[in-house]
Amino acid sequence: MFAAARYPERMHLDQPLDRFYAVIPAGGVGSRLWPLSRADAPKFLHDLTGSGQTLLKDTWDRLAPLSGDQRIMVVTGRAHRAAVEAQLPGLSDANIVLESEPRDSTAAIGLAAAILERREPGVIIGSFAADHVISGETLFRSAVAEAVAAADAGYIATIGITPTEPAVGFGYIECGDALAIDGAEHAEAVSSFVEKPDLDTARRYLADGKHLWNAGMFIARADQLLAEIARNKPELHAGLIELAAAWDDPATRGPAVDRIWPRLEKIAIDYSVAEPAAAAGRLAVIRGHFAWDDVGDFASLAKLNTAGRSGELAILGEHARVLADASSGIVVSRSKRVISLIGVHDIVVVDTPDALLVTTSEHAQRVKAVVDALRLGGSSDVL
């Protein structure tokens, strides 16, 4: 099934997965992970799992067996070009799309779709965030393979994560009827996308078995995805098509980017594509049974790195010198300083050369507000 990955010279064979092209939008600072994540060192450029490599490289390594490493496109900010290329030596020039400024996910993924559809009509693209953590590669690959089959059948497909707890930090996908799709035996229709719930609602979702976590994974034929954008955001669609037409000619790309990109509407693909497609019955979901986390804040990072065991202290950092007594939570060390903790529980300590954060898991979501306050307060040097 994954033999395709071994053939860099690819042909259009009969299998939908042979038409699969992975897209990695690598954007977003991850403000809730400040001061670890910064404008110049966003979340996807960090090793948050102790794997020894960045989340971006983890994402690449997860997708390459599915698509082949010649068939992964990365969309990122101009400022991150060098860092991304250093992380991904297999990434060709043709497969890096640089944003002059962030225009949200519809523009990022839609441009990739438009470029790839021009290069290879009928291509099936799958978009996967650069900064999520997944374990269970085999389960991941089989879910993607089913999603690709659903995409080949004309659906906008997504992979929803089977919840393991009543999480309030994620959006949810409500499943509808089973769909009969060849090669996607577990596909179900999506009734709706729902925003982050309160705890009672999350408990109900967990119990009813009909709700999955929205992991922001979208798999579709590029032409179908573009058609969905065209239906809902025609101006944005027109801009993307015009930009893609100019993209592969060095003489026309630059002027087109300068003219079109800054005026594209900023809108998340959840609103421009997923919700309207779900409402129209064009969205299919595959249940993912692998472990997934968007590592949205330090509470999530702590849980991830203690395997959810409370009372433990997770330590992240290559040169960490931590001496802890009767303490739990997480220490992220990006300096070589000695860090001593005494009697602090569920603590979050993030130690970087120019900024230090001390909070608790309970307050981890409020880090973003601090970042905003620092920006307003003239401390952008540490953001």
Added chain:
Amino acid sequence: MFAAARYPERMHLDQPLDRFYAVIPAGGVGSRLWPLSRADAPKFLHDLTGSGQTLLKDTWDRLAPLSGDQRIMVVTGRAHRAAVEAQLPGLSDANIVLESEPRDSTAAIGLAAAILERREPGVIIGSFAADHVISGETLFRSAVAEAVAAADAGYIATIGITPTEPAVGFGYIECGDALAIDGAEHAEAVSSFVEKPDLDTARRYLADGKHLWNAGMFIARADQLLAEIARNKPELHAGLIELAAAWDDPATRGPAVDRIWPRLEKIAIDYSVAEPAAAAGRLAVIRGHFAWDDVGDFASLAKLNTAGRSGELAILGEHARVLADASSGIVVSRSKRVISLIGVHDIVVVDTPDALLVTTSEHAQRVKAVVDALRLGGSSDVL
């Protein structure tokens, strides 16, 4: 009464205070204030009150109006000579006594007493720690003046602090009968010295009005103090006398120090002088009504710098860049890093270039154990 301070050329006049010589033992790292206090930057070399100067200089400034600045002797470690001299430009070479290694307070104060008694028989010395915090200068000076009068009458005098709360971190002095001493109207006999009590005992001490905090201030005629050491620790006394005899000749001091100092018994003056003198009825105490703190740990430092108001956050550090949200306790900043606190209460954060401490007021006493662990663990570079 304090006019003497204005006459650097002093004569033996009729007032006991004219024979007063202040001694400041400046030793002790202050391990419980790590990583602020270090072997090479002990507690007395820090500004812990936001006064803009070190505790040592505060101590000097407090004593100079009593003794005159030509009559203050500082006993400190060789390693601190330059720092002490930089802090105290008024300190003459003859008035700095350098220890080749720490031998505890009897050796430090006893040597000062022996040197000064040789230079000026009949001198009254008063020893005051270099790293305590006092406010209420007038009350302090009147207590010292009474203690000097009691010393002149032949007592070993101390100043006990009227307790304001049931502190368990201090030793206590139990007062006995009133003494009739000219110039020391409030002097009382000392029944005993008692070690740090538990909370119930401390509450009883606070209620009974007979117990004062032992602030380690001893005022006595140098010959009486030496006689007390001779009674209880004759070998130590003999060593001090021999060392003092060699002290003021550059040819003999060095060899005498090398021969004698390392073999002097290490014992606190509380045990060699104060307790036996109290038992023998030779110890008088004056009640000090000024505010005093030995700033023994970060809980004490936090209380001192928030004026005891809980729920507030004290920030110490010249270049502190602290952004705090719903947090209380203390931040000590010795770096220029941005420090952000969110939702942490009674927190202690001490940020230095090579070491960081995060604990709470409740656990502040345990910092010493961490210092011991770091020493054993091979991290002496940050001690």
